[in-house]
Amino acid sequence: MKTLDVQLPGASYPITIGAGILDAALREVVGRHGKELVLVVTNETLAGLYPGRIEAALQGLPVQVESCVLPDGERYKTLETLAHIFDRLMALEANRQALLIAFGGGVIGDMTGFAAACFMRGVPYIQVPTTLLADVDSSVGGKTAVNHPLGKNAIGAFKQPQAVVMELDFLRSLPPREMRAGTFELIKHGIIRDSTLFDFLEEHRGDLDGMDPVFWEEAVARSCRVKAEVVAQDERETDLRAILNFGHSLAHLIETHAGYGSVLHGEAVGAGMLFAAYVSHRWGGLDSYEYGRIRDLLLPLTQPISMPPLDPDAFAHLLMHDKKAGSGTLKFVALNGLGHAVIRGGTAPAELWPMLQDFLREQPQVLRVATA
């Protein structure tokens, strides 16, 4: 078991990571908060895989435990689904003495955190992520949101959890494709800010396809530490935190253009990181050796992603809809050496378009898309 703290101005909370740690860690934090009502928010898939799992962990504590089971999938990450959480809380006559537990992946975590931010203008919540992606990415840092039909995570809040409990046993029920998708975000943290984590992952690359709990505990903890440090320095993403978006400009485009649900977020980020590393190499921020190391770690993990054709206008339009975009240009996260991401403002889509075409020629197995 490993624990680390996210230290923010005015708040700090523990992350507990390990196999078989759920009951003790969750009982401790729920007991400490002494609320009257716990609402476990989860989805139909997890409710079927682990029926009553959270309720069992909390048995005997002097708290009413209820659940709210949502449909499974990114397409349900909407204001309409969020309203179901509020409906359930109101039907239970919940007040500020309520505590929410997000039991699921990133979609459940984002929606539960946002509901906790808004219900009665704020009640506490705990993250119990069940996917690798949620472990290393969405469950830490307090970004919560739902999607709008015209933009991912367009409506949300910054709302830090009271604790994050990462039970690695849940990863055993994770489909291999989702495990792989989470691995990209884990590796990302090494690429952008911790070259020793990158070294460790390179050295243990064989473990990236396995389920060795010793490896994953170490890898997840080191990856989370990077994210926690970045968030601690810039909770509201005024500058530094934007480096966590490495690979995400193209990833958001891929997710929107390929259609929500046809590609996993982590898969899109994997492709986006390969492109961002390529762009960094072209801009001179990465030498051939470093670019090669990143490419060689990521490429074997990728599966080709197919998208409808793109032209320069569609490319620019899709990139600019990204909420990081200012007028006409965007902030592109690039590398200035392995382990050192930088934000390059004023990047025009027209500058990236020919590089995307070159990248597609050089790495045809990453993205299958006709460009004209």
Place this chain on the structure above:
Amino acid sequence: MKTLDVQLPGASYPITIGAGILDAALREVVGRHGKELVLVVTNETLAGLYPGRIEAALQGLPVQVESCVLPDGERYKTLETLAHIFDRLMALEANRQALLIAFGGGVIGDMTGFAAACFMRGVPYIQVPTTLLADVDSSVGGKTAVNHPLGKNAIGAFKQPQAVVMELDFLRSLPPREMRAGTFELIKHGIIRDSTLFDFLEEHRGDLDGMDPVFWEEAVARSCRVKAEVVAQDERETDLRAILNFGHSLAHLIETHAGYGSVLHGEAVGAGMLFAAYVSHRWGGLDSYEYGRIRDLLLPLTQPISMPPLDPDAFAHLLMHDKKAGSGTLKFVALNGLGHAVIRGGTAPAELWPMLQDFLREQPQVLRVATA
């Protein structure tokens, strides 16, 4: 013109109050923020009364000004209506360079502030209140929300505006009934925390029915100063801020039980304050002279409110649905002398019920409701 500052940890913002001050005050603050897009959120009634008023004030500034016109009324203060604001922002391809202006009463202010809290996880907004109630109550302090079918303001956020611009000329188009309703909240600030404000209002009680801008500028400024001081000490309502809910326990019950829309919030607060003063007198916190002063200032302003019959169970249930309620008891805001409100935790509905019956007998013209 009067200005005062709301000083919060990590943020402060100006309130500008006066007749004929809109253009200069609004241009200054919008110009200072230098955003690319301003979205004016208002309702159909105001769009008809003051077509293009905000746009005219901002003419010539290098900013795109758009509007979002919502239906008028408390019954539209919902997540569904909120979604219209997000739809408009997304259709305009707005990003974090957007600035929202709430041009309306409390409903518009609450929804616009909440939309600003959530859009892209937070964009700035400015309050331009058009009602007396919004001037002295909802536009200051950063409480934003929408209603849930089962609870008023159940879903919201704390989100401070960048500035509040109170143009008193807008009060000239306010129906007398709404002017009266706002007057109750204005007087409330004297009752709970500023006996010299109460003295001033007593002395100028004849002006409470008129439109003398000199009187209103002074009265609104002094009332806002009380609210700003309370909010500065306790933004998130962990303790002190709850005194602003003086009169609101019964007011929320009245609004819910009489049905949203049939009674104005301020009217319900007027009745609730008379009851809370009566309870305070019974508890020994107010002597007969002080209770008499409060009663004599408020009573002439009230109109009888009719409600369906109440029994003790319905009374308790309606009171406990109030979000200030803990398990079985509630926090009741009482007076310990005129100008000094205190929060009395552990108040049981069963203790208040017979006092409500006595109050109804003593002041039959306030509430018309059969009790059994």
